[in-house]
Amino acid sequence: TQLLEQSPQFLSIQEGENLTVYCNSSSVFSSLQWYRQEPGEGPVLLVTVVTGGEVKKLKRLTFQFGDARKDSSLHITAAQPGDTGLYLCAGARNDYKLSFGAGTTVTVRA
């Protein structure tokens, strides 16, 4: 059983469309990180959110941390083929151990 549940597992959209990926847990996290992993490479950190209700924007990507610090979402506006990849959320609890979700595979078709 994953501590962090990501949904959907797979997402395939057309270029220019919007998408949202969810990361949910029953545990409270001191911080939550989002990573993107491309085939043949390791995960790369996109953002870290720390405060409940926090919203961070990275160009066309918007990250939100839930008020109770148990969940997070990643929204991509006007997706491009370069956004294709495996998106992973990872939560750090008070013991500072990082737990990863199973990931959402996003495919953006040109």
Added chain:
Amino acid sequence: DSGVTQTPKHLITATGQRVTLRCSPRSGDLSVYWYQQSLDQGLQFLIQYYNGEERAKGNILERFSAQQFPDLHSELNLSSLELGDSALYFCASSPSGFSSYNSPLHFGNGTRLTVT
């Protein structure tokens, strides 16, 4: 380029064998983490070393062991290999002993292990 180097990139071996995976962390990072990634299990934390000492243990099998050397590089030893051990093995490093908001993980590109 994350600055984390893993070798070899690919490894094919037979059941029952033993292999060693190597990781060099980013310059200045004291912590090394090992993760296993498979299609059905996702990214699973195995073990963490900080400045040469074991810091945290995750879902690491008794057949697996790791160490971090004085120059901070790390090795993951996998023995009595089984078909189910086939996976991507990632090493990550961070400056401190905690993987928190001020000490995120930097991953290498992994070693793909295939056990036949």
